[in-house]
Amino acid sequence: MSPARSLPTVAFIGTGVMGHSMAGHLLEAGYPLVVFNRTRERAAGLIARGARWASTAGEAASLADITITIVGYPTDVEAVYLESGGIIERAREGSVVIDMTTSTPTLAARIATAAASRGVLALDAPVSGGDVGAREARLTIMVGGDDAAYDRVLPLFQVLGKTVTHMGGPGLGQHTKMANQIAIAGTMLSVVEALAYAKATGLDAERVLGAISAGSAGSWSMSNYGPRILAGDMAAGFYVKHFIKDLRIAVAEAEAVGLELPGLDLARRLYERLADEGGQDLGTQALWQLYRM
Amino acid sequence: MSPARSLPTVAFIGTGVMGHSMAGHLLEAGYPLVVFNRTRERAAGLIARGARWASTAGEAASLADITITIVGYPTDVEAVYLESGGIIERAREGSVVIDMTTSTPTLAARIATAAASRGVLALDAPVSGGDVGAREARLTIMVGGDDAAYDRVLPLFQVLGKTVTHMGGPGLGQHTKMANQIAIAGTMLSVVEALAYAKATGLDAERVLGAISAGSAGSWSMSNYGPRILAGDMAAGFYVKHFIKDLRIAVAEAEAVGLELPGLDLARRLYERLADEGGQDLGTQALWQLYRM
Numbered sequence: 082m083s084p085a086r087s088l089p090t091v092a093f094i095g096t097g098v099m100g101h102s103m104a105g106h107l108l109e110a111g112y113p114l115v116v117f118n119r120t121r122e123r124a125a126g127l128i129a130r131g132a133r134w135a136s137t138a139g140e141a142a143s144l145a146d147i148t149i150t151i152v153g154y155p156t157d158v159e160a161v162y163l164e165s166g167g168i169i170e171r172a173r174e175g176s177v178v179i180d181m182t183t184s185t186p187t188l189a190a191r192i193a194t195a196a197a198s199r200g201v202l203a204l205d206a207p208v209s210g211g212d213v214g215a216r217e218a219r220l221t222i223m224v225g226g227d228d229a230a231y232d233r234v235l236p237l238f239q240v241l242g243k244t245v246t247h248m249g250g251p252g253l254g255q256h257t258k259m260a261n262q263i264a265i266a267g268t269m270l271s272v273v274e275a276l277a278y279a280k281a282t283g284l285d286a287e288r289v290l291g292a293i294s295a296g297s298a299g300s301w302s303m304s305n306y307g308p309r310i311l312a313g314d315m316a317a318g319f320y321v322k323h324f325i326k327d328l329r330i331a332v333a334e335a336e337a338v339g340l341e342l343p344g345l346d347l348a349r350r351l352y353e354r355l356a357d358e359g360g361q362d363l364g365t366q367a368l369w370q371l372y373r374m
Numbered sequence: 375m376s377p378a379r380s381l382p383t384v385a386f387i388g389t390g391v392m393g394h395s396m397a398g399h400l401l402e403a404g405y406p407l408v409v410f411n412r413t414r415e416r417a418a419g420l421i422a423r424g425a426r427w428a429s430t431a432g433e434a435a436s437l438a439d440i441t442i443t444i445v446g447y448p449t450d451v452e453a454v455y456l457e458s459g460g461i462i463e464r465a466r467e468g469s470v471v472i473d474m475t476t477s478t479p480t481l482a483a484r485i486a487t488a489a490a491s492r493g494v495l496a497l498d499a500p501v502s503g504g505d506v507g508a509r510e511a512r513l514t515i516m517v518g519g520d521d522a523a524y525d526r527v528l529p530l531f532q533v534l535g536k537t538v539t540h541m542g543g544p545g546l547g548q549h550t551k552m553a554n555q556i557a558i559a560g561t562m563l564s565v566v567e568a569l570a571y572a573k574a575t576g577l578d579a580e581r582v583l584g585a586i587s588a589g590s591a592g593s594w595s596m597s598n599y600g601p602r603i604l605a606g607d608m609a610a611g612f613y614v615k616h617f618i619k620d621l622r623i624a625v626a627e628a629e630a631v632g633l634e635l636p637g638l639d640l641a642r643r644l645y646e647r648l649a650d651e652g653g654q655d656l657g658t659q660a661l662w663q664l665y666r667m
Binding site: 186209210211214221223244246248249253256257259260261262263264265266267268270271272274275276277278279281282283284285288289291292293295296297298299300301302303305331334335338339340342343344345347348351372 | 504541546552555557567568574585591593637641
């Protein structure tokens with residue numbers, strides 16, 4: 082496809098595993114792209130395909146109609162948006178800035194307020210679907226923030242994802258992602274424990290998966306991670322260390338509204354134990370290692 | 375369909391919600407049926423459709439080539455099989471007895487040994503899929519026990535279920551059902567906690583289900599129970615009191631092999647709390663009530 086002259090210029094900040102695939106889809110769809118990443122080499126493939134390099138996140142934003150960020154931790158989000166010379170300071174008036182990092186709802190709301198004070202529209206739009214979802218442009222995108230901004234960037238979201246939902250005001254995209262992570266945490270735990278039980282009681286665990294996956298015990302986690310677990314494949318689709326970050330945000334947000342979630346809390350503690358034992362750079366299915374006999 | 379003369383006579387013991395539907399499918403498929411149930415009225419519909427009434431479980435078994443039981447608790451299973459005048463004492467030599475109750479693997483093995491001493495073949499074949507699965511003949515059937523017995527009764531299982539798997543020797547059907555229940559328990563807990571979080575943080579919980587159900591947080595429990603929970607429908611497809619029975623068996627069996635399953639243990643404790651608060655006759659989705667704000 083050749084770039085359509087009418088498409089807005091997009092600044093893409095954070096070209097890690099997820100961001101690199103996502104930015105690539107935007108290039109392919111014809112969006113003029115400016116990229117920035119802490120490690121420039123990770124953006125090299127995109128630059129080779131026509132993306133322009135910017136030397137800071139703020140500079141990238143200053144050149145774009147839409148700025149997308151997908152970085153590591155809330156502290157990174159805070160830095161690229163709110164530091165002096167950052168995105169909020171340098172984004173063009175009337176532009177839209179979109180944080181697709183999984184971060185805190187509170188920070189999303191702060192960024193939206195800061196953006197509004199400069200005539201910039203902000204959305205929080207975390208995703209689920211992992212590296213495969215990013216590569217295949219099949220992400221689930223959960224969006225919080227202003228209606229008009231959402232409508233303006235929806236075509237861009239549709240390049241990246243399969244299910245795009247506007248959840249409401251600032252922070253509600255992040256809250257939805259937290260609900261998503263709470264559901265995944267307990268489901269993964271239950272898959273791991275079911276397989277540990279199967280092995281410990283002398284069952285053929287693969288046959289167990291075959292018998293129960295399609296029924297009422299079934300889940301995406303069981304179908305997708307069950308076979309990887311039994312094959313001993315602990316490689317990261319999604320890192321334990323990033324999942325712990327998410328679970329800690331969810332625990333803190335639940336506490337902030339006075340909600341006790343013992344299942345979430347248990348999953349968080351088990352994942353922290355896994356990280357303590359050296360599993361932080363494995364995939365989330367490595368929870369299995371706590372149950373190894 | 376008219377009864378085919380060549381089909382074996384089946385004794386069906388336990389015509390509750392599940393058993394009534396299952397026995398009805400066998401009648402429809404042409405199996406001559408003898409029925410017994412503690413409460414005779416619950417078998418009336420089957421008798422009206424041509425099933426013969428027996429006055430005890432043992433008597434029913436004495437008239438049949440294949441005996442199926444699906445009763446309430448392991449104590450009921452023990453009584454109908456092992457008491458004086460029970461199924462093991464009265465079953466025909468060479469016949470097959472099948473317990474489809476969710477019961478203990480240990481009891482399944484005991485029954486298989488007792489049966490073998492009288493020249494009777496025993497299978498444990500618990501099911502999942504609930505009342506709807508029984509009604510629509512779409513059950514998942516997990517079978518433990520002798521190969522030859524399994525082959526003989528497979529056509530009958532195929533009348534009742536969609537996924538039929540022979541898991542291995544005596545008790546392994548029950549162990550597979552336990553793995554199934556372990557997976558369901560944690561998944562249900564995670565669905566309930568995700569929805570509680572969504573409500574508490576001001577999200578539109580139905581929109582959350584729409585946004586996340588089809589992605590990596592998805593599960594059968596989320597798709598099937600999520601909407602019922604949000605509609606306030608706590609009616610039993612599967613009773614809390616029966617689920618607690620299952621979870622206690624799973625906890626005991628895990629302990630017996632020295633396996634710690636903190637997720638299972640947490641789910642069991644929460645369901646016990648729900649029962650203590652009067653929820654024993656609600657459906658398993660009523661776990662939601664512990665999180666009501």
